[in-house]
């Protein structure tokens with residue numbers, strides 16, 4: 001759990017709350033603009049009733065679904081949530097089309113409720129931006145764990161939502177179809193590190209950390 005709102009000195013700017021969902025304890029983040037209370041939900045993998053209860057408790061207005069990549073624990077609830085609330089689906093990068101197509105098989109394989117198929121309202125590319133209320137986040141394409149993986153970076157809030165690219169003390173798996181270890185390391189080195197050592201990242205699983213901490217101590221990427 002993480003609640004930037006409690007620590008923030010002012011209500012404007014970007015806020016978020018992370019709620020672990022599914023049997024994989026995937027960190028779904030509800031992010032919102034402090035000025036307008038418009039919210040986006042990053043990676044609604046499942047447990048939609050819990051997520052919607054949290055949205056209601058926070059008193060924010062859900063406007064969009066943002067996806068880092070199309071693995072079942074991140075994207076499994078997308079079709080149903082988009083249909084229930086008529087939300088646009090933003091992302092991931094088109095490299096993950098085959099993972100979206102494979103969601104029904106993924107749900108069967110991992111014992112998830114059947115995941116509906118969806119077509120993103122908007123695909124994302126490196127250098128794009130996404131907007132929620134008055135907050136703008138930068139999109140970086142970070143392939144390696146999946147070919148179409150993207151991350152959402154707020155330079156103002158010094159936060160980046162990295163999905164399964166980087167974890168506290170570890171990195172994403174690359175033993176899936178079209179996974180690529182060397183590419184994952186380049187993504188981390190060339191697209192995450194330049195965001196700065198003080199940037200806090202919210203990974204798809206487990207606790208938050210800073211990029212600087214991982215650059216110094218994470219055995220998988222130390223010295224990269």
Ligand SMILES: [Zn+2]
Nearest residue numbers: 069071145164
């Ligand atoms: Zn994944």
Ligand SMILES: [Zn+2]
Nearest residue numbers: 026073164204
């Ligand atoms: Zn994951």
